[in-house]
Amino acid sequence: MKPLFHLFVLLCMSASCFADDFNAANEAYAAEKYADAKKLYLKTLESGPQANVFYNLANTCFRLGEFGPAAAAYERALALKPSYHEAAVNLRFLREKTSARVAPVKWYQTVFSAMPAQTALLTGLGVTWLGLLLLGFSLWRRMGWLGGFGAVTVILLGAVYAAGVSWQDKLARQGAIVTGEKLEARLDPSDRSGVAETLSAGSRVTIKGGQGSWLYCALPNGSNGWVKTAEIEQVYLR
């Protein structure tokens, strides 16, 4: 009984510290002490990724003029909570301000990323299960081809959605944000190589591979190019 009590007290203290840091960060932000606020938000994030904290951190970076890290933090907030409207609005505003570029998003990508990936995947699985149960039921009750067709349709919908969500998650894991003020993506992994595309802070690229300190990325203009590892930040944190 005693160890359990100790664990409970430890958890409470941890939660209390976390809340203290977050509130202190908000106060620092309100007092326009943005550097302090940033430190406190980063400290808060040590306990785990939280959409709201990333959002506040992004705002703080924005106020500090660090548009690249701000964009990365907004992207992280959106990755954790795709329906985060404020984050989406601010990110759009930031990108308009910095002329950041993003590859056009296809409609099916929007569908597959409408919910948090984990939730979306479980939803897809749930629908697939439902379809399988419907199929069993229709066979048991001899509901004919119409029942079977409906069940198979539900199965396919669920399975395709789950697969799509997984695929979109894989792509999202490869997503990275340009954190420097200006980035020149090269045609080859060399500073002397030709420029494939010039990207400003907040632009989004997709990492396809790497070589040394260079990463081979899909660029917003549809081409591929090489960027230095230090110039971009992956959205998903490990």
Added chain:
Amino acid sequence: MAARSFLPTVLRCLLVFLITGALLRAADYPSLKSHVSSNTAQVGEAIRLIVEVSNVKSASPPAVVADGLEIRFRGESTQVNMTNGNFSRKQVYTYAVMAAKEGSYTIPAIEMEAEGQKLKTQPIAINIEGGSMPSPGNSDGGADASKSFFAEIHVDKKELYVGETIPIEFRLYIREPATGRLTNNPQLTGEGFSVQPFGHPSQRGVQLEGKQYGVAQFMSLITATKAGKLTLGPISVPLLVQTPERNSGIYDQFFGGNLGPAREIKLEAPAIEVEVKPLPQEGRPEGFSGAIGKFEFEAAGSPGKIQAGQPVEMKLWIRGQGNFDRIGVPDIQEPDHWQVYPPGDAFEASDRLGYGGSKVFTQNVIPKVQTTSMPSYVFSYFDPEQKKYATISSRIQPLVVVGVIAPVVEESGPSSSVEKQEEAKPVAPDILGISPLAGNVGTFGISMSYGKLFTLLFLPLPFVLAIVGWHFRKPNPEIARKKALREEIGVHMKAVRDAKEIGSVVDAAVHVLQCHISLLKGGMPSQIEDAQIIEVGVSKGDLEKKLKQLFARRSELLYMGAGSEGGILRTEREQLLELMSEFERSVSR
């Protein structure tokens, strides 16, 4: 007797021949005649002079000259007549005679030589009366129906307000069948008003004092620019006219033919005066932009649901009649709550002048504060009929704003109110504020491994496959046969218990026994012989005997057709049921 009567007849014929020949010869003599279509005419009206030359092989039109008259050759024609087998030829020359002034004139005798003879006509006197035709250089106008040509300026109202726009007409009246053509469009110039050029005229016919006139209407818009008495006109226009010749035939008049030569006159529409008043100061709305007329106002926005920071497109329609060119975008109410962008506008006229129509402004607005309704607009105008200002507010439409409205960052620093007013441009939107709540810890993407994922995905699959397998399994015919036999036994046992006819009861009982044997030994129940059933009862006490009695009873009922009383039936039924049970027990052992 015959000779005496023949002579006078020949003499008589000869006499007739000679007289006729003399007459014919007299008719062949060349002659020259002249006459006019009318001896009286008005100034500017043409009289037709006809000169006829008969029995001349070749002739040319004679020259006709008279003091004070303008005589123009208009054409010639030839007439050929046949009388009593003889042909006569007549040359007809036509002239138009006009006088510029009223008075008495004489067309002198016309002379010509033909066939070696000197021919001459009689002088003709004509009288020219004072008419409506103005002399070149003189003006003659006004809405006077007694005249052939006149013009007027027309406005619908004689009392205007400064800035008010009204239609103005220049009307040109031409009495039919005369024709007229303007070489230049009318022009109105003057002070105290602005006017658009007159466009192409429209034409119509009117009757004035019983006379038919063609009216050409030139329309434009005039806007009063200063208060006081305003004189519109006169408008002077050069007009090329053609009038019909006096007393031309009905055929000619019908087809509008025989018009005199075209000549230019100067026609003048007299000036008119209108009173221009200043707009009243009393009741003048703040947002009044100078719109004067009769208007309707409506505003609508779309979409009805926006994300915070997105614009709503407002469309503002102003319909009616008035000075559309002076109508500016209506005022937005609560301007501090909206970020307003410069509007676009389009005007669609409902008439040729653009006096009536619809003006639509398109303006994008972004809410700067949290709101549940679209902006309301106010349009003010002066109604000259009511002589007062009118203000229309647009209907308020609901608006859903999703998300939090971004706080507006106001530029701080010392500045005068005038400077602030000048810099009242839309403030650039800023980022939305921070979240006061930390929220829950989440995970990036899918934390599940692909192995787990596929396991979860196909977890119910074995269950479904089992169902499918069960569904599509191959049935055992022997089991199916036995199942069918058991079902049959059940059905017939019911008949043994419930049937009302003893025959049916017995038949059902026998069939139950057959089914039992069939279950035991195979084969169809109907093919089971009585002996096979009785064999079951051998060495089982009186079962064999009871079975034999049953078959005997069946034969009895079959061949004798005997029935039974209900009491007997009940007894037999009980005995049969007992037999069935006993037989079943024996078989199952």
